[in-house]
Amino acid sequence: MNTPTYDLAVVGFGFAGAAVALQAHRRGLHVGVVLDPHGNFPVASQVASGLINPLVLKRRRMVSDAKLAWEHAVDLFAWLEQTTRAQVFEPTPVAEHLATVQDDLDWNLLAERPGFAELLNSTTEANQNNCLKLNRLGFVRTSGRLLPLAYLEAARSVLERSIALGAVQRLAYNNGFWEAFEASGRLVLRTRKLVLCEGPRAPLTETYWGDLDWALVRGEGLDVHIPGLGLNLPIHARHFLLPDRAKGPDHYKVGATYAWDGLEDPQPTQAGREELESWLKSVVLLPYEVVNHWCGVRPARKSREVLVGWHPEHPGLGVLNGLGSRGGLLAPLKAHQLLVAMSAELDR
Ligand SMILES: Cc1cc2nc3c(=O)[nH]c(=O)nc-3n(C[C@H](O)[C@H](O)[C@H](O)COP(=O)(O)OP(=O)(O)OC[C@H]3O[C@@H](n4cnc5c(N)ncnc54)[C@H](O)[C@@H]3O)c2cc1C
Incomplete structure (x- = not known):
């Protein structure tokens, strides 16, 4: 059988690989994907809570390029929904708990600051849900929830005919094409442009870009069933509690923790669990059942900078990695920028 040959291919199909592949497909490129079905490392994009929120609530600051990232994310999700007729994104305000009068005053001041006015509701509201031990709430307006598994599934369906299953172990560059090989030596695909989207375990990227200066962060979360809570939007009060409509009414996600240990074999x-349950009990007045307990690793770098671009010495080799705790929000914009840089290179 002939080895498939592409204009552009991605290695890795989490939020990074999916965004690059979809943005390239939208530009009319013939796109290949290498997807590893047997990886034994938890895939962050499959366990992410999926909040798309341009505000870092804990620090009351904006993600860099917040507005642009939001616009590109919403645009890509809407296009995917139109193309596949699957729901992958739920626009919803995110509510921030304002525990004290001072918090309330601070939030109101924040909402008046340049840039923030476009993201936040100008008024706060008293919590109306008697089952929640919360005081007042402020709202981020430009926010929503990406349904991670539905998103990856829909992205996969768009590219179904050019997905190669396998784990790439070695690359070679021959006559203007990148060739990707499995450990067995099998040639998986050939492509003019190859973008590495490996996430937190990135030996290929490190071969070409050197030390990525990782500051990986393990995160744990719970799936819980809380009959009668009737919460219909995500709330943040140190941790998040968010409705998980895909699992049915009264199902929620709780998370996530931040830890810097257990990165070799994340469990x-x-x-x-105790941290999350203790928080849940401090916020919710109803009994609950823990249905699932999961973890993943955020691909964060010490500099907090996303690694995106084309290799200065290896023609046609690109990377998108280091998306940290905001991969859902940032990947569509970063993928777009990568492709704009590619076109500029071709035009020279
Ligand atoms: C607990 C938790 C909660 C989170 N919540 C949110 C949230 O609410 N909102 C948000 O925006 N972000 C969230 N994040 C962050 C988000 O999940 C990450 O930023 C994002 O998933 C990173 O995507 P990625 O594609 O770079 O990496 P990954 O998701 O790790 O995907 C990398 C993929 O590449 C594959 N791969 C690697 N090497 C190869 C190879 N050689 N050959 C073939 N395939 C390969 C891997 O198997 C994997 O499938 C959360 C993360 C965690 C851990």
């Missing part, structure tokens, strides 16, 4: 821990 849910008793300490992580």
Whole structure:
């Protein structure tokens, strides 16, 4: 059988690989995808809560390029929904708990600051849900929830005919084409442009870009069932509690923790569960059942900078990695920028 040959291919199909592949497909490129079905490392994009929120609530600051990132994310999700007729994104305000009078005053001041006025509601409201021990709430308006599994599934369906299953172990550059090989030596695909989107375990990227200066962060979360809570938007009060409509009414996600240990073999821990349950009990007045406990690793770098671009010495080799805790929000914009840089290179 002939080896498939593409204009552009991605290695890795989390939020990074999916965004690059979809943005390239939208530009009319013939796009290939290498997807590893047997990876034994938890894939962050499959466990992410999926909040698309341009505000870092804990620090009351904006993600860099917040507005642009939001616009590109919403644009890509809407296009994917139109193309596949699957729902992948739920626009919804995110509510921030304002525990004290001072918090309320601070939020109101924040909402008046340049840039923030476009993201936040100008008024705060008293919590109306008697089952929640919360005081007042402020609202981020430009926010929503990406349904991670539905998103990846829909992205996969668009590219179905050019997906190669496998784990790439070695690359070679021959006559203007990148060739990707599995450990067995099988040639998986050939492509003019190859973009590495490996996430937190990135040996190929490190071969070409050197030390990525990782500051990886393990995160744990819970899936819980809380009959009668009737919460219909995500709330943040140190941790997040968000409706998980895909699982049915009264199902929620709780998370996520931040930990810097256990990165070699990431597993849910008793300490992580206790942290989340203790928080849940401090916020929710109803009994609950833990249905699932999961963990993943955020591909964050010490500099907090996303690694995106084309290699200065290896023609046609690109990367998108280091998306940290905001991959859902940032990947569509970063993928777009990568492709704009590619076109500029071709025009020279
Ligand atoms: C607990 C938790 C909660 C989070 N919540 C949110 C949130 O609410 N909102 C948000 O925006 N972000 C969130 N994030 C962050 C988000 O999940 C990450 O930023 C994003 O998933 C990173 O995507 P990625 O594609 O770079 O990496 P990954 O998701 O790790 O995907 C990399 C993929 O590449 C594959 N791969 C690697 N090497 C190869 C190879 N050689 N050959 C073939 N395939 C390969 C891997 O198997 C994997 O499938 C959360 C993360 C965690 C851990």
